[in-house]
Amino acid sequence: MGIRQKTDLSLPETLFTGRGDAAADRKILRLASAGQLRKLYQGVYTSNLASPPEMVVLRHWLTIVSHLLPGGVLGYRSGYDAKPVEGRLYVTRGNRPRTLELPGLTIKVIPGPGAVDGDMPYKNLFLASQSRWLLENMATGRGVSERVLPQETLEVELDKILSIRGEHRFTQLRDACRRLAHKMGREKEFKRLDGIMGALLGTHESKKLHGKQALARAAGRPYDPDRLVLFDTLFSGLRAQALPEVTATAETGVARENFAFFESYFSNYIEGTTFLVSEAEEIVFEGKLIPNRTEDSHDILGTFQAAMQAPWRDQPASSADDFLHWLKSVNALVMQSRLDKSPGEWKNQNNQAGATLFVAHELVQGTLREGFERIQALEDPLARALMTMFVVSEVHPFKDGNGRTARLAMNSVLSAAGLSRIIVPTVYREDYLLPLKSLSNHADATPYIRAMTRIHAWTVAFDYTQPRPDLYGVLKRCNAFEEDLRNYRLVFPEVKCHVSK
Structure with a gap:
């Protein structure tokens, strides 16, 4: 050896x-x-x-190809990927086709012109401009299919460009493609591309489109495909869980009023609309507006009304159109005094919380409709409720009041099914928000489902028929109102409710 x-x-x-x-x-x-x-x-x-030699080639593919094919242009699907995919790379160069076989890498050399205006230097190669690789991927014919992207992939990319850059820049790109097509003799490819781009803009027939996302755009209902991945993650997680049935116990009389009061109090507190409980009672039960805080007072009152009264309390939507109308209606009620926030109107600019960027404003309605399809496909009412809350929260369709709207939408689904609504107390704020963030940023649905089923069980554990001061005392002993989340934790009422510091 x-x-x-x-x-x-x-x-x-x-x-x-x-x-x-x-x-x-x-x-x-x-x-x-x-x-x-x-x-x-x-x-x-x-x-x-x-x-292994293939690992060496993979690490140094750019240097190797630059040496073997100097002046070549990474084109066709390689112009989009800008790297080997599944061990293949496509380079336009020279006047004859050939194939270079290296360990772990097959280089297909396609006859064609070298770099043109817009192609970018890439070591000793060039990377096809956006206009060029779009045209090249419109090519058809014998043996071409392996080196071009599927039309649906191109439609998704074009839809993304239109969504992010807007119609003006999209039209500029189409004009650039037209000029390049004339220069390179790609008029046939441009005709196909122009049909797809026109269909996305609504100026050509949508029958030229293949993919669901592009067809939704052409129909005037574009959606955020990345959010659909998150929706499907939660959808699968909810279907895989055996969720508990927590029957409602505060449906009438004093119990219903007490429940709606604390639901609205805590829902506003989480969003920064903070009052003493006594002040909130004056607003809700005595019609008193707190001096210098008229808008905040109306926030509390509007949330209480939505938690108490039909149709907002217990008549959730049965169709996508109704879902959009219901959301606008409840947001208008909650935010009625904040005219600067356009209550009940879809946001007209993008919004974010910290580093989390919510759905772009032009994709709101389409993404809500896609979310509603998944809500309706869930059999378990608690699953539908949790899906509803996440969809609205993740889209963030309004300028303000999104959290309150999302929780009211969730609770409406629960009330309609005869299940207890959910209250999220101040002390549970991070236990509620962090799992939402984990789902948004890491596509992990488990913490969210666990957190919401726990707070659901906590919510139903109280006797809402008792006088409100007594109920307040029990909630206080269970740390519900605590803001010091480091030293206090949620305590269930059946356990001795002592302060843990």
């Missing part, structure tokens, strides 16, 4: 002959003959004798 040569760490990992330095070429060939270099392709060697 021969002794395997060790990698010479003094040499670069890749070496090339044919660069015009005869002495360097002789040295490389001598080292290769001595077994100190491994040949990867004609004129391409590596000093790494330990790693």
Whole structure:
């Protein structure tokens, strides 16, 4: 058995002959003959004798291809990917087709013009401009399908460009493609591309489109595809869970009023609309507006009314159109005094919380409709409720009042099914918001489902028929009103409610 040569760490990992330095070429060939270099392709060697050759090629593909095909243009699907995909790379160069086979990499050389205006230098290669790779991926014919992107992928990319950059920039891109097509003799490809772009803009027939996302855009209902991935993650998680049935216990009389009062109090407190409980009682039960806080007072009152009265309390939507109308209606009620926030109107600019950017304003209605499809497909009412809350929260369709609207939408689904509504007390704020953030940022639905089923069980554990001061006392002993989340935790009423510090 021969002794395997060790990698010479003094040499670069890749070496090339044919660069015009005869002495360097002789040295490389001598080292290769001595077994100190491994040949990867004609004129391409590596000093790494330990790693699989395909791994070396993958690490250094750009340097290798730049050496083998200088001046070539990464085009077709490689112009979009800008890297090998599934071990293939497409380079436009010269006047004859050929294939270069390296360990782990097949390079398809396609005859065609070199760099044109807009193509970007990429080591000793060029990267096709956006206009060029769009046109190239519109190519059809025998043997072309392997090197072009599927039309649905192109439609998604074009929809993204239209959504992010707007119609003006989208039209500029189409004009650039038209000019380049004339220059490169790609009029046939431009005709196909123009049909797709026109359909997305609504100026051509949508029958030219193939994908669901592009068809939704053409129908005037574009949606955020990344949010649909999150919706589907939660949808699958909810379907896989056996969720508890927590029957409602505060449906009439004093119990219903008490429940609605604390639901509205805490829902506003989480959003920063903070009052003493006594002040909130004056607003809700005595019609008193707190001096200098008229808008805040109406926030509390509007949320209470939505939690108490039909249709907002217990008549959730049965269709996508009704769902959009219901959301606008309840947001208008809650935010009625904040005219600067456009109550009940879809946001007209993008919004965010911290680093979380919510759905773009032009995608709100389409994304809500897609979310509603998943809500309706869930059998369990608690699952539908939790899905509803996340969809509204994740879209954030209004300028303000999104959290309150989302929780009211969730609770309406629960009330309609005869299940207890959910109260999220101040002390549970982070236990509620952090799982939402985890779902948004990491597509992990488990913490959200766990947190919401726990607070659901906590909510129903109280006797809402008792006088409100007594109920307040029990909630207080269970730390419901505490803001110091480091030193206080949620306590269930059946446990001795002592302050834990």
